[in-house]
Amino acid sequence: MVEASKRERFETPGTLVILGIYLAMFIVMWFVAFLYLATRWVIS
Amino acid sequence: MAVAEPVPTPLADYRATEASRWCTVTGLRVYSGAQTLTIANAVAAVLALAIGGAFGVAIGLTRAPGMELLGSSAFYASLTGHGVAALILWPIFFEVAAMVFASTILLNARMFSNTLGWLAFALMVVGALMTLVIIVSGDASVAFTAYPPLKASQIFYIGYLVFAVGALLAIVNFTLSIAKARAEGVLEGSLPLITYGVACAAILAFLSIGSGLVALLPAWFYSAGWLGGVDPIVYRAWFWGLGHTLQYVNVVAMVVCWYGILALALGTGPVNQKFTRVAFILYLVFTVPVLGHHFLVDPSLSTGVKIVGGTMLGFALGVPSLMHGLAVMGGAEAHLRKQGATGLFGWLKRVKWGNPGIAALAVSMLIFAIGGWNGTAETTLPLNMVSHNTMWVPAHLHQVVTGGTTVAFMGFAYYLIPLLVRRRLWGFKWATFQIYLYGVGMFVMTMAQSWAGTLGVPRRTWEIGYSGQAPSGWDLPMNIAGFGAGLSGVAGALFVVIMVATLLIGKRTDDPAELAPSGLA
Amino acid sequence: MAATESPIASLPPGWSKRLPRDERLFMWLIVVSALVMSVFSIGWLVWGNQNVPTASYRTTPERWGATVSAFSDKYKGADGKAHVPPGTDAYMMGARYVFYPDLVLKAGHKYTIWISSVDVLHGFSIVGNHENINLEIAPMHAIGATITTPSTPGTYLIVCNEYCGLGHHGMLGHIIVER
Numbered sequence: 001m002v003e004a005s006k007r008e009r010f011e012t013p014g015t016l017v018i019l020g021i022y023l024a025m026f027i028v029m030w031f032v033a034f035l036y037l038a039t040r041w042v043i044s
Numbered sequence: 045m046a047v048a049e050p051v052p053t054p055l056a057d058y059r060a061t062e063a064s065r066w067c068t069v070t071g072l073r074v075y076s077g078a079q080t081l082t083i084a085n086a087v088a089a090v091l092a093l094a095i096g097g098a099f100g101v102a103i104g105l106t107r108a109p110g111m112e113l114l115g116s117s118a119f120y121a122s123l124t125g126h127g128v129a130a131l132i133l134w135p136i137f138f139e140v141a142a143m144v145f146a147s148t149i150l151l152n153a154r155m156f157s158n159t160l161g162w163l164a165f166a167l168m169v170v171g172a173l174m175t176l177v178i179i180v181s182g183d184a185s186v187a188f189t190a191y192p193p194l195k196a197s198q199i200f201y202i203g204y205l206v207f208a209v210g211a212l213l214a215i216v217n218f219t220l221s222i223a224k225a226r227a228e229g230v231l232e233g234s235l236p237l238i239t240y241g242v243a244c245a246a247i248l249a250f251l252s253i254g255s256g257l258v259a260l261l262p263a264w265f266y267s268a269g270w271l272g273g274v275d276p277i278v279y280r281a282w283f284w285g286l287g288h289t290l291q292y293v294n295v296v297a298m299v300v301c302w303y304g305i306l307a308l309a310l311g312t313g314p315v316n317q318k319f320t321r322v323a324f325i326l327y328l329v330f331t332v333p334v335l336g337h338h339f340l341v342d343p344s345l346s347t348g349v350k351i352v353g354g355t356m357l358g359f360a361l362g363v364p365s366l367m368h369g370l371a372v373m374g375g376a377e378a379h380l381r382k383q384g385a386t387g388l389f390g391w392l393k394r395v396k397w398g399n400p401g402i403a404a405l406a407v408s409m410l411i412f413a414i415g416g417w418n419g420t421a422e423t424t425l426p427l428n429m430v431s432h433n434t435m436w437v438p439a440h441l442h443q444v445v446t447g448g449t450t451v452a453f454m455g456f457a458y459y460l461i462p463l464l465v466r467r468r469l470w471g472f473k474w475a476t477f478q479i480y481l482y483g484v485g486m487f488v489m490t491m492a493q494s495w496a497g498t499l500g501v502p503r504r505t506w507e508i509g510y511s512g513q514a515p516s517g518w519d520l521p522m523n524i525a526g527f528g529a530g531l532s533g534v535a536g537a538l539f540v541v542i543m544v545a546t547l548l549i550g551k552r553t554d555d556p557a558e559l560a561p562s563g564l565a
Numbered sequence: 566m567a568a569t570e571s572p573i574a575s576l577p578p579g580w581s582k583r584l585p586r587d588e589r590l591f592m593w594l595i596v597v598s599a600l601v602m603s604v605f606s607i608g609w610l611v612w613g614n615q616n617v618p619t620a621s622y623r624t625t626p627e628r629w630g631a632t633v634s635a636f637s638d639k640y641k642g643a644d645g646k647a648h649v650p651p652g653t654d655a656y657m658m659g660a661r662y663v664f665y666p667d668l669v670l671k672a673g674h675k676y677t678i679w680i681s682s683v684d685v686l687h688g689f690s691i692v693g694n695h696e697n698i699n700l701e702i703a704p705m706h707a708i709g710a711t712i713t714t715p716s717t718p719g720t721y722l723i724v725c726n727e728y729c730g731l732g733h734h735g736m737l738g739h740i741i742v743e744r
Contacts, residue, residue, distance in 0.1 A: 011585055011586070015374040036430065043618065116731060185731065194730065275705065277703050280686075318582070318584065344706045500697040
């Protein structure tokens with residue numbers, strides 16, 4: 001949870017948390033896509 | 045009623061003063077020519093959406109193996125009609141409405157030329173009708189991409205080109221209207237944010253139509269027999285110079301609608317003007333080269349072009365969209381905190397989730413965000429091999445164009461149209477319901493399409509049994525996708541009904557609370 | 566809302582001011598993410614096992630048809646499919662509405678398959694048995710995909726996933742992997 005002192009320094013902490021979670025899921029799922037790719041036939 | 049604010053005197057009053065009024069909600073000066081033309085383009089847009097949506101539902105219910113609504117010829121014709129009506133006609137008519145609005149009403153100014161504006165509109169309508177009629181006749185089943193050596197009737201290409209010329213004229217009128225407002229002293233200082241964003245969209249639209257002309261003219265000549273052939277790889281490059289850039293016109297226009305809804309429903313703006321305007325400019329910088337993501341697995345193009353143009357610049361193009369996500373959501377949060385919201389997420393409770401504008405803003409941002417992840421994965425060069433032309437592609441594009449842009453357009457229309465026609469929105473609660481239903485439908489449909497894409501189900505294909513040889517498990521996701529399409533079809537039809545009813549029988553009013561209902565709880 | 570003040574036509578000040586903390590943090594996060602993803606993508610190009618084929622050359626539909634016929638005649642078995650010995654390149658064509666010839670390959674071996682279209686754009690999509698690889702083929706352009714067949718036998722379909730005409734949904738080919 002965000003402490004009171006941090007809230008004073010960030011203007012939009014809720015937005016940052018929401019978008020931070022989105023970005024984290026985004027990066028993870030992007031890497032997961034590579035795992036899926038890696039199990040297809042070797043091709044070049 | 046009207047506010048007694050002095051009217052800026054034009055430098056040279058060379059023609060009779062055009063009728064105008066003061067908007068009781070925004071205080072803007074609304075000239076009648078601009079107002080009528082905005083409404084005309086918006087009406088054409090809604091009709092195009094109705095046609096495109098009908099084709100879309102037909103396609104979804106045909107590709108559901110449990111239903112197979114249409115036969116193969118009707119399906120491929122509908123596929124073409126859906127692409128043209130839903131992806132070209134609906135967004136461009138709506139964007140022209142936004143261009144007229146942003147270069148006149150928003151600036152308290154007149155249109156540069158009513159005649160030019162109406163000529164543009166007429167050409168767009170004629171071009172649209174030509175293409176739609178020939179598609180329905182079955183002589184243009186080439187999909188909206190019309191890749192040579194596939195050939196359609198000449199009327200298809202001519203209609204496309206006439207529509208494109210009309211849109212170009214609308215862009216010219218937009219630009220000259222702003223220049224005129226500047227020259228007459230009506231517009232001073234920076235462009236308002238909405239106009240700034242629409243101007244970025246207009247620049248991209250200009251580039252995209254230019255590229256489209258280079259692609260479509262030879263294709264037309266080939267269909268007429270005047271040209272022996274067209275290299276399909278070259279055509280694809282020019283066509284996607286049109287096509288991808290046009291998608292970003294739709295993205296920029298969607299973002300503009302987000303700010304429009306923020307302003308009209310919440311009475312606020314982005315969290316930081318500089319941040320937002322830079323984000324708009326980044327679209328201009330990165331959009332054009334990223335057309336490369338359409339030929340990541342095409343022959344004869346170098347890996348360098350693909351990885352830089354398609355992939356790395358594609359990642360860069362995600363940056364402005366993420367920035368706008370922060371600016372919009374942060375703008376709402378900052379405003380609500382100033383009104384007393386506390387706690388990390390307490391501000392989320394301070395908006396009326398039953399307001400159609402707020403619903404559209406949330407649904408549009410959420411589904412666009414999913415589409416953005418999807419698109420980023422697909423634009424990564426090796427990952428494109430497991431997604432190219434599978435159902436991953438329609439999943440992505442319906443997330444961004446339908447769940448993202450179309451929903452944002454709907455939400456903004458729920459404010460803009462009542463303000464222009466000075467009638468209260470008909471069916472306020474239905475409007476909110478329709479937005480959420482549309483979002484649910486698109487979410488279900490596109491998730492099922494993503495699942496189908498992972499299994500390798502091809503896009504743009506009528507029936508996927510392959511004489512009993514199709515891999516197992518292909519049918520279920522396509523049936524679910526059909527169900528989602530049906531839900532969105534109902535919701536889309538509701539939108540059309542609400543818009544038509546508002547125009548015809550909406551309660552006439554000048555009360556700001558009725559014309560622009562607040563989204564603040 | 567005051568009639569003289571229009572939030573939709575909002576204000577543009579502060580270009581010279583520094584971005585607030587929230588925006589600066591967010592920009593760092595997304596720029597760093599984009600860089601990490603770019604570096605990883607390039608790394609995959611160099612070290613990854615699945616990459617988009619780059620071998621390609623110009624040809625014509627007539628030449629390609631002849632090349633494929635010659636190949637197919639040489640290796641065609643009683644079942645009408647081309648049985649390709651390891652170490653031999655295979656040649657396929659996409660034509661409305663078939664991928665020809667069907668290939669029979671040995672499991673666990675490397676093959677180069679050269680593919681082109683002899684009429685319109687087609688999508689060369691290998692599916693079935695959890696496989697999913699997609700390439701675009703065009704007339705006048707041939708591509709060479711070097712694949713390693715899986716070590717277990719199986720039948721894979723080649724479906725066309727680039728709309729190519731009214732019979733598009735029937736366009737099919739096969740790659741059979743046997744011991």
